[in-house]
Amino acid sequence: MACLAVLVGLTVVLLWPGHTPPITDASGKVLPGSVAALERVPLNETRQWVLMRGHSERLPVLLFLSGGPGGTEMGWVRAHNAELEKHFIVAVWEQPGVGKSYPLAFTHREHLTLDQYVEDGLALAEYLKRRFHQDKIFLMGHSWGSFLGVWMAQRRPDLFHAYIGVGQMTSTVQDDRLGYRYVLEHARAEGKLELVRKLERQGPPPYSGSLILLRYMTYLNPLTAYEHGLIRRAGGGGGNTFGEMVSLxxxxxxxxxxxxLGLIHTFSVVYPQLNERQVDLAQQATDFEVPVYFLIGRHDLNAMASLSERYFERIRAPHKELIWFGRSGHNPNYGCEADLFTRTVIERFRPLAFPSRGPGDPRGSAE
Structure with a gap:
């Protein structure tokens, strides 16, 4: 009986439902008309988790696409960009194989393909439009999510006020080779012989096989360290942690x-598809029917800022704007410039949902 009680107790702990706290006013009372929902919504014959939060159900909707593949950014958005909830209904999608939707990696493995992610994302955009009675919503993609965002905006421009790319990806093969070369050159210059030998032994990306993530991390870990060094020298610091990702x-x-598990398993399934398809948005996805905005950290080495800028220059759209964050890298939305990022999103994009009020001055930089 004791073993059974322990088993039942462990099951309850593991499966105890998550919840999102209500949005309250200064006195601690639930704000009337606010939105605080954590739900499994029906998307293309599956049910996938979405977090939706906003101070009023009448606010414009901002759909956020997390990075990875396989990453959940629900915790980071809640920790660093909570102010957005006063101005938008912020919807954070747990994609198939990610976080709360991780079991779909096994029950609906067919959803772990590039095309199906786009289809699921568009189904979610349609759902949000219907649920909140809006003609269009805002679409923001970060890192891997910026691939999805571009494809979604091009496929169904009628759904979106604008597309906003953060840490905008362009080509995994080019990004990875540049990152590998950057680390190898700096390691040689600094006399890090063990790292040099390891990198030379495994060779440049793209990689494949069951240990694909470990091979990528051989250069991605030091590359991230170099990026953090550039940020510190620019007067920046802080950022996101795995603890913040899961402690909510x-x-x-x-x-x-x-x-x-999503970071390990889903990455290994999905990332090679980008390489196999030879995705290069600067060659394949340059025409948009919606306004396009890139919010880029000046010192981004993960999605090389130089490649993002090159891609931006080739884009044709009704309006486009590149906004630099001078003390940030791949995550301007979570680092020391998170407040500036949030303020920029509020000031630049919320007016687009109310054209009669004017979009504001589209020029300038967040640096």
Missing amino acids: PELRVIDKLYAF
Whole structure:
């Protein structure tokens, strides 16, 4: 009986439902008409988790696409960009194979393809439009999510006020080779012979096989360290941690495990598809029917800022704007410029949902 009680107790702990706290006023009372929902919504014959939060159900909707593939950014958005909830209904999608939606990697493995992610994302955009009675919503993609965002905006421009790319990806093969070369050159210059030998032994990306993530991390870990060094020299610092990613009430204990497994398993399934398809947005996705905005950290080495800028220059859109964050790298939305990022999003994009009020001055930089 004792063993059974322990088993039942462990099951309850693992599967105890997550929840999102209500939005309250200064006195602690639930704000009337606010939105605080953590739900599994029906998307293309599956049910996928979405967090939706906003101070009023009448606010414009901002759909956020997390990076990865396999990453959940629900915790980071809640920790660093909570102010957005006063101006938007912020919807954070747990994609198939990611966080709370990780089990879909096994029950609906066919959803772990580039085309199906786009289809699911568009189905979610349609759902949000209907639920909140809006003609269009805003679309923001970060890192891997910026690939999805571009494809979604091009496929269904009628759904979106604008597309906003953060840490905008362009080509995984070019990005990875530039990152590998950057680390190898700096390691040689600094006399890091063990790292040099390891990099030379495995050769440049793209990689494949069951240990694909470990091979990428051989240069991605030091590349991230170099990026942090550039940020510190620019007067920046801080950022996001794995603890922030998982330490929020929306995630059950088992979801925290899913968050870790998604980074390993889903990445290994999805990332090679980008390489196999030879994705290069600067060659393949330059025409848009919606306004396009890139919010880029000046010192981004993960999605090389130089490649993002080159891609931006080739884009044709009704309006486009590149906004630099001078003390940031791949995550201007979570680092020391998170408040500036949030303020920029509020000031630049919320007026687009109310054209009669004017879009504001589209020029300038966040540097």
